[in-house]
Amino acid sequence: MSILITPETKILIQGITGEFGARHTKLSLDYGTKVVAGVTPGKGGQFFEHGAHRVPIFNSVADAAKATGATVSAIFVPPPFAGDAILECVDAGLDLAVAITEGIPIKDMIRVKRAMQGKPTRLVGPNCPGMVCAGTGKDSHGGCRIGIAPGYINKKGHVGVVSRSGTLTYEAVFQLTSKGIGQSTTVGIGGDPVNGTSHLDVVKLFAADPDTHGIIMIGEIGGNAEVEAARWLKANCNKPVAGFIAGATAPAGRRMGPAGAIVGGAEDTAAAKIAVFKECGIEVAVTPSDMADALLRAAKAKGVTLS
Amino acid sequence: MNIHEFQAKALFEQYGVPVPKGASATTPEEVVNALAQLPEGPTMVKSQIHAGGRGKGTFTNGSKGGVKFCKTKHDAKEMSANMLGNTLVTIQTGPAGRKVQTVYFTVACDIKKEYYLAILLDRVSSRPVIVASTEGGVEIETVAHDSPEKIHKVVIDPAYGLADFQVRDLIFKLGLAGAEAKNAAKLIRNLYTMFWETDAAMVEVNPLITTPTGEVLALDAKVSFDSNALYRHPEIVSLRDLNEEDPKEIEASKYSLNYIALDGKIACLVNGAGLAMSTMDIIQHFGGTPANFLDVGGGASKDQVVAAFKIILGDKNVKGILVNIFGGIMDCNVIATGIVEAAKETGLTLPLVVRLEGNNVAAGKATLAASGLKLVSGESMADAAQKIVKLVA
Numbered sequence: 001m002s003i004l005i006t007p008e009t010k011i012l013i014q015g016i017t018g019e020f021g022a023r024h025t026k027l028s029l030d031y032g033t034k035v036v037a038g039v040t041p042g043k044g045g046q047f048f049e050h051g052a053h054r055v056p057i058f059n060s061v062a063d064a065a066k067a068t069g070a071t072v073s074a075i076f077v078p079p080p081f082a083g084d085a086i087l088e089c090v091d092a093g094l095d096l097a098v099a100i101t102e103g104i105p106i107k108d109m110i111r112v113k114r115a116m117q118g119k120p121t122r123l124v125g126p127n128c129p130g131m132v133c134a135g136t137g138k139d140s141h142g143g144c145r146i147g148i149a150p151g152y153i154n155k156k157g158h159v160g161v162v163s164r165s166g167t168l169t170y171e172a173v174f175q176l177t178s179k180g181i182g183q184s185t186t187v188g189i190g191g192d193p194v195n196g197t198s199h200l201d202v203v204k205l206f207a208a209d210p211d212t213h214g215i216i217m218i219g220e221i222g223g224n225a226e227v228e229a230a231r232w233l234k235a236n237c238n239k240p241v242a243g244f245i246a247g248a249t250a251p252a253g254r255r256m257g258p259a260g261a262i263v264g265g266a267e268d269t270a271a272a273k274i275a276v277f278k279e280c281g282i283e284v285a286v287t288p289s290d291m292a293d294a295l296l297r298a299a300k301a302k303g304v305t306l307s
Numbered sequence: 308m309n310i311h312e313f314q315a316k317a318l319f320e321q322y323g324v325p326v327p328k329g330a331s332a333t334t335p336e337e338v339v340n341a342l343a344q345l346p347e348g349p350t351m352v353k354s355q356i357h358a359g360g361r362g363k364g365t366f367t368n369g370s371k372g373g374v375k376f377c378k379t380k381h382d383a384k385e386m387s388a389n390m391l392g393n394t395l396v397t398i399q400t401g402p403a404g405r406k407v408q409t410v411y412f413t414v415a416c417d418i419k420k421e422y423y424l425a426i427l428l429d430r431v432s433s434r435p436v437i438v439a440s441t442e443g444g445v446e447i448e449t450v451a452h453d454s455p456e457k458i459h460k461v462v463i464d465p466a467y468g469l470a471d472f473q474v475r476d477l478i479f480k481l482g483l484a485g486a487e488a489k490n491a492a493k494l495i496r497n498l499y500t501m502f503w504e505t506d507a508a509m510v511e512v513n514p515l516i517t518t519p520t521g522e523v524l525a526l527d528a529k530v531s532f533d534s535n536a537l538y539r540h541p542e543i544v545s546l547r548d549l550n551e552e553d554p555k556e557i558e559a560s561k562y563s564l565n566y567i568a569l570d571g572k573i574a575c576l577v578n579g580a581g582l583a584m585s586t587m588d589i590i591q592h593f594g595g596t597p598a599n600f601l602d603v604g605g606g607a608s609k610d611q612v613v614a615a616f617k618i619i620l621g622d623k624n625v626k627g628i629l630v631n632i633f634g635g636i637m638d639c640n641v642i643a644t645g646i647v648e649a650a651k652e653t654g655l656t657l658p659l660v661v662r663l664e665g666n667n668v669a670a671g672k673a674t675l676a677a678s679g680l681k682l683v684s685g686e687s688m689a690d691a692a693q694k695i696v697k698l699v700a
Contacts, residue, residue: 024636027636079535079538080538080539103535104535105506105533105535105536105539106428106506106508106533106535106536107503107506107533107536108536109433110428110433110434110435110465111465111466113433114433114434114464114465114466115466129635148605148635148636149635150635150636150665150666153635153665163581164581165579165580165581165582165584166579166581166582166605166635167577167578167579167581167582167605167633167635168579168581168582168585169581170633170635170665171582171633171688174633174664174665191580191581193428193430193433194428194430194433218581220581220584221584222430223430224430224431225430244585246581246582246584246585246588247584247585247588248588248591249569249584249587249588249590249591249597250584250587250600251567251569270588286592287585287588287589287592287688287689287692288582288585288586288588288589288688289589289687289688289689289690290689
């Protein structure tokens, strides 16, 4: 199995008619993902056509979910409207909203997160690559691809990958697949300071998933999310875990791109996080090229088979 | 986005946060006018740059202190002549320092006691937090380390906003009473309103002071804004001072490139912020020094790659370039074509190592191979980093 999604999960796309949303909807359809609906207010009744696919478009998330049974949304709407789009998923009672949108004002996310408290809908992101659960076909075809990650680099298997950074996630997945090691689920939680699902939330799910035999956790400077997850793993999970923290050379106080990774105090530097990882028994990847190998070392030490 | 102290204080005044009377100047003529607006008496002269540690900074002409107390306005005028147009080096500016283009004069206040007050995002709770301390005028990091019990935090529920009882509680903890308590409560409420309404990322007042007459004033002001929210605050965008930004970073932002200049020798061009940061890390790991952070984003075009090369080559410290692209969705051949074009257009002679992986990578590698360029191909990130470090050494 996998966490949060399976190859059978029915997804809808908010912002399906925008350039960005349309492009990635096509890629998901090509990957074999069950994209069952699109939402663009004012375009309800139209269809999103791609090859043999004809995806109905609805005016609202509630309409789309009711008509198609979609339980998960991928959000591609522009930043000024993205907070609202997330709340619409909550209102429609979806299981999961995956917000791909980059550049949502922090204040909007503070309010959205508060409004989601106590509600059953989970948020992944924003500013994230989304999630992939590989299929069994050629180049992992037939899987569930939500968001913008490349599908073809995945391989069905037993490693859970969680990361804030997109391309660094692809790097880890590619290394694993190149070594013949598949993944159960890959979750990009996004780099924004206020996000829905944390490293800790994801590692708890991986720890409980019998099909996930090992975990790669990728983090960055700033905040304490990775540290929190590492401490929980030490106390609660015996699966092999490899970790990597990006940003050892980042200058203090500078925001590195949209990732929102800022070195604030002494506790959220790369060195401090790496020290906690080691203390918690996480095998630290010395360089980003070492992520899959680090997990192999951790698995060997625990006598766990990954593939 | 950061703004200057004098701009922040103007914003404070709009929101009813009291500050000492002040006026700014950018030329000797303006200095005369600015000082004419202030009463005769002790005056502070403050260099306006976007960096902390101004008071303990040193000008490249040898004079010490970017923030000075003067007994008279006449002294303040002379002092400002020494600051305007000169370069101030502080712990935050790096050795190159920052040219002082504006000075800010304020009435020097009688200080009874100094406090610390800031509002920012609490990442743990995803809510705004007020941080306050009775230990003002010093590095708050030092206070947090040495006497954490003197730091008070108030986390604000965004559904309700800052509650009166929270303000009262904080005032008690700071040991304020009488007129001071009343004035401080008003100041804190108004500062929070400003933080929330302007989409500020951080507001820091260090020190916040009480005076012998019971006034509470923001003696300093440091404000930064959430750049994602600037689209709804044109009045704040107009406060942007391009003089405070690296020209290369300004150029990069025109092409939607995220570029940050560093002081090493190996330039890097990468897609994705996390991968870009870790490319810098791996260069350092193998003994090199990164010259920049450069994220071309997820859907880089040929034009962006060309612009990125020009920006990189504008840095004279650069002795070699490492391109690291994981083209998940982005076509590697588009990147390769951009690299070839950029190298030819700029007459590139520096060592160049390219690591391409992902979508359409075979075509990309073929384009590079057929280009006749003298470039080295890297297989993995580690391999590419080792190669460029060796070529630059």
